[in-house]
Amino acid sequence: xxxxxxxxxxxxxxxxxxxxxxxxxxxxxxxxxxxxxxxxxxxxxxxxxxxxxxxxxxxxxxxxxxxxxxxxxxxxxxxxxxxxxxxxxxxxxxxxxxxxxxxxxxxxxxxxxxxxxxxxxxxxxxxxxxxxxxxxxxxxxxxxxxxxxxxxxxxxxxxxxxxxxxxxxxxxxxxxxxxxxxxxxxxxxxxxxxxxxxxxxxxxxxxxxxxxxxxxx
Amino acid sequence: xxxxxxxxxxxxxxxxxxxxxxxxxxxxxxxxxxxxxxxxxxxxxxxxxxxxxxxxxxxxxxxxxxxxxxxxxxxxxxxxxxxxxxxxxxxxxxxxxxxxxxxxxxxxxxxxxxxxxxxxxxxxxxxxxxxxxxxxxxxxxxxxxxxxxxxxxxxxxxxxxxxxxxxxxxxxxxxxxxxxxxxxxxxxxxxxxxxxxxxxxxxxxxxxxxxxxxxxxxxxxxxxxxxxxxxxxxxxxxxxxxxxxxxxxxxxxxxxxxxxxxxxxxxxxxxxxxxxxxxxxxxxxxxxxxxxxxxxxxxxxxxx
Numbered sequence: 001x002x003x004x005x006x007x008x009x010x011x012x013x014x015x016x017x018x019x020x021x022x023x024x025x026x027x028x029x030x031x032x033x034x035x036x037x038x039x040x041x042x043x044x045x046x047x048x049x050x051x052x053x054x055x056x057x058x059x060x061x062x063x064x065x066x067x068x069x070x071x072x073x074x075x076x077x078x079x080x081x082x083x084x085x086x087x088x089x090x091x092x093x094x095x096x097x098x099x100x101x102x103x104x105x106x107x108x109x110x111x112x113x114x115x116x117x118x119x120x121x122x123x124x125x126x127x128x129x130x131x132x133x134x135x136x137x138x139x140x141x142x143x144x145x146x147x148x149x150x151x152x153x154x155x156x157x158x159x160x161x162x163x164x165x166x167x168x169x170x171x172x173x174x175x176x177x178x179x180x181x182x183x184x185x186x187x188x189x190x191x192x193x194x195x196x197x198x199x200x201x202x203x204x205x206x207x208x209x210x211x212x213x214x215x216x217x
Numbered sequence: 218x219x220x221x222x223x224x225x226x227x228x229x230x231x232x233x234x235x236x237x238x239x240x241x242x243x244x245x246x247x248x249x250x251x252x253x254x255x256x257x258x259x260x261x262x263x264x265x266x267x268x269x270x271x272x273x274x275x276x277x278x279x280x281x282x283x284x285x286x287x288x289x290x291x292x293x294x295x296x297x298x299x300x301x302x303x304x305x306x307x308x309x310x311x312x313x314x315x316x317x318x319x320x321x322x323x324x325x326x327x328x329x330x331x332x333x334x335x336x337x338x339x340x341x342x343x344x345x346x347x348x349x350x351x352x353x354x355x356x357x358x359x360x361x362x363x364x365x366x367x368x369x370x371x372x373x374x375x376x377x378x379x380x381x382x383x384x385x386x387x388x389x390x391x392x393x394x395x396x397x398x399x400x401x402x403x404x405x406x407x408x409x410x411x412x413x414x415x416x417x418x419x420x421x422x423x424x425x426x427x428x429x430x431x432x433x434x435x436x437x438x439x440x441x442x443x444x445x446x447x448x449x450x451x452x453x454x455x456x457x458x459x460x461x462x463x464x465x466x467x468x469x470x471x472x473x474x475x476x477x478x479x480x481x482x483x484x485x486x487x488x489x490x491x492x493x494x495x496x497x498x499x500x501x502x503x504x505x506x507x508x509x510x511x512x513x514x515x516x517x518x519x520x521x
Contacts, residue, residue: 002307003232010235010288014298023224025231029300029308031329033417038333041308080230083223165221194221204329205298 001076002027007173007202014204017148017176022183026173027073028201044069045201048171052105067107070200071114074169077198078119089162090116090123093170093178094155097132111200112169126162127182129154151181157189166195173202232270237303239284240271241322245428247279254428256443260318263304270305271321287426294400297415299326315476316450323423323447324399326415331367331390332451338516339369339448341466342376342458350459353483354379357456360509362389369394369452371444372411374404376458381410385418392419394448396441398426423447445469454479454516456506459486460494467494474502479515481506 007015007024018024028041048066050059078084092108099106109125116123131154133146168182183195220228244262245254252262263269272280291299301324302309310332313319325332338361340354358368358380368384370377372393384391393414395402399422402408414420424440442465449455449472457480460466473480480503486495487505499505506512 004227004230005306006228006231006233008233008235010238010284011300023228025227027307029329031300031327033328033330038330038335039308040333042330042333077227077230081223081227083226087221087223165224194224196224196227204300205327207328 002073004077011204014206015173015176015202017180022179023196024173024179024199025197026199026202029204030201031205032203033207041201045172048107051103053103067110067114070111073200074111074115074198078115085119085121087163088165088167089126090121090167090169091126093168093182094125094127094129098130101132108169108171122163126158127185128156128158130156146177148177148181148184151177152184155181155185157185161190162193164194166193168195168197170197171200173199232306234301235284236272236277236280237270238287238301239280240275242283242287242425242427243275243280244271245425246431247283256320257318259321263321268305270303283427290426291400296400297326299324299399300329301325310451313447313450316446317475320423320447323421326399326420327418329419331392331419334367334390336366337369337452338366339452339455340376340380340458341370341455341469343460343464343466344373344375346375346459349485350376351379354458355383357458357509358383359387362387364513367392369448371395371448372407378407378410381414390418392421392451394421394444394451396424396444398422398424398429400426441465442468446472449473449478450476452478454481456481456512457486458483462492462494470498470503479504481512
């Protein structure tokens with residue numbers, strides 16, 4: 001089984017919005033200085049992120065394969081830590097585009113749904129986002145990238161109240177902005193909640209030159 | 218804040234990369250004789266304990282102390298962003314398993330994805346090449362780049378330096394496998410090239426940081442031939458441009474054949490009457506090459 005790894009003092013500086021208070025876990029690690037070129041992990045992530053506008057193209061079917069693989073990884077965690085089934089709410093990080101947008105991509109919702117299939121667990125879109133913003137993989141890693149506070153302003157929580165532990169699920173951990181914003185939105189309403197994040201992959205070592213290719217949506 | 222029990226269970230089932238880094242460093246530098254500090258002994262330790270990670274063999278608090286020391290040292294010496302790979306976890310490059318004593322752990326800087334570039338060839342040779350040797354190195358590196366190969370070498374003076382520089386000038390990709398920890402460079406005049414490779418390409422070091430810092434240079438020099446074994450494992454073929462009778466390059470020649478990699482020796486070495494090693498390696502499988510077409514044909518022929 002693919003093991004879950006922790007963001008800790010040895011790698012947290014790759015994700016500059018995260019602090020030592022943030023509990024984040026991931027399965028894979030990759031660098032993508034020149035786009036997604038060679039490694040298995042890079043193509044897994046690239047397939048998962050194929051934009052819905054390519055739906056008609058033959059290679060789009062790999063997106064479905066990647067969603068299944070991602071669901072398998074997450075299911076492995078639930079099998080290993082069955083306590084989560086009764087104590088946690090699993091929440092996909094909302095996509096960058098709202099449901100009425102042509103590029104709306106609910107891949108993480110699909111991953112979570114598939115991973116929890118047949119299980120008695122509270123898994124749902126606790127966080128709603130009503131307004132589009134540019135997917136951050138289309139922006140630079142620097143100033144143009146959306147900040148956690150700006151993101152949090154776009155988020156609203158959907159009733160009912162989550163369980164004591166909330167696990168946010170996202171595909172790629174880059175700066176950590178989405179996690180930090182979602183966590184803040186949850187704590188603002190439910191200060192006693194314990195929030196953690198599980199990511200399919202984390203981007204190790206920010207690219208020095210190709211920052212436009214950094215990815216996160 | 219006390220964690221909810223299920224979150225605690227999740228947390229303790231997850232691997233801490235920092236703890237693994239520290240545990241690996243501990244095996245080399247702090248085991249007080251319980252583990253012989255060598256790649257061979259450490260590989261044996263993990264053969265005897267299959268499936269275990271370094272942290273499962275080392276006291277956790279001492280491992281964390283070691284890890285903190287490494288991180289502090291890197292911060293002070295301005296190493297910059299770095300990562301590492303742990304055997305037994307995802308993203309460990311499977312070609313390294315072909316080494317006789319697979320690395321348990323390695324550090325890297327730059328674009329790790331290059332380790333998976335589909336075509337990787339090592340160019341190695343003496344630190345004091347002839348003018349002809351340098352010219353051949355440059356030609357070879359630029360032709361390999363043109364064919365889409367990533368040029369791998371050891372960042373030493375001479376052939377290695379020419380191989381990396383040419384690959385970069387030709388707009389290709391390069392990987393340097395060094396015999397020092399990430400916070401040091403050898404020779405000193407290559408420190409700028411090392412920084413460039415660490416930033417824009419891929420720099421790999423298997424050298425344990427704390428152990429290296431506490432040993433004298435006379436002992437640390439044994440890390441150089443060890444990295445040749447890794448360089449070979451990381452590539453599909455090694456080309457020797459020029460090497461003397463006692464060159465460290467010959468360690469890589471032996472490793473390449475033992476790991477089932479192709480070994481190319483430039484013809485000029487065979488024509489040098491002072492050298493006995495070319496014939497010796499040709500007898501056990503090395504390929505004598507007179508021009509680039511020989512290398513290209515053999516690389517494209519899976520049966521050769």
